[in-house]
Amino acid sequence: HTGLMRSLLWLNIAIGLGFGLQESLKLGLGLDLPLFVVCLFCGILLSNTVPAVFKTMTWPARSRSLAVISDLALGIFLTMSLMSLQLWTVAGLAGPMLIILAAQLVGAALFIVYVLFPVMGRDYEAAVLGAGFAGFALGATPTAIANMTAVTKQYGAATRAFLILPLVSAFFVDLSNAAIIWLFLGG
Structure with a gap:
């Protein structure tokens, strides 16, 4: 093809x-x-x-x-x-990691519901972006894309969300990280 x-x-x-x-x-x-x-x-x-x-x-x-x-x-x-x-290497940290994961989950959910969704317009695109942010907050950009893809396959396209999230999470965040690391390592 x-x-x-x-x-x-x-x-x-x-x-x-x-x-x-x-x-x-x-x-x-x-x-x-x-x-x-x-x-x-x-x-x-x-x-x-x-x-x-x-x-x-x-x-x-x-x-x-x-x-x-x-x-x-x-x-x-x-x-x-x-x-x-290699999960066996961190098996002893399972308890603290679960507590941190639970706190991160609660923090991400509160941010999505009370900040992101209202600021982005309380519409379908905002909901898809919220699903993507949940994936990013609890994983990485590919997880965010997978979440958004799952939602849009079921309910329809969300082009604005697919423009915003990858730009911010994969591009601007990495540029910012590179600048911050460079700055802290003495420029």
Whole structure:
């Protein structure tokens, strides 16, 4: 199917540009960002420029082909993450970890219900974003995407939520973390 090949082509172009940009930042500015952040930035840049410049080109955004690639990549990431867990090494900390997890769960739920949902407009998009934030607060960005995907498969698309959460949780948070770590390590 050509749609799948087109999606893979643009994905690989974004990754290739990300590699080049990361090397340029490292050599030119001495800035060493995580590779996925730079590749994500290149993907965002491509998604916002290529369709605007080449109006007749079919862009893979919101296509079934890109959804297949996204589901596969998310499944592989979650599988690798779960396979690498060595739970026996932290078995003695199970009690304190459960207490911390319970506190984090309560804190995230209160934040979603009383801050995020009202601030985002008390609508369907806000609910999907709340599901995503729950995944992010209790896991990571892929968990957030999995939560939002589960909700939208059942109840319909939420494009604003899928724009906001990945940008904030995977891009801005990592840029902020890189800046904070750099600052605390003496810049």
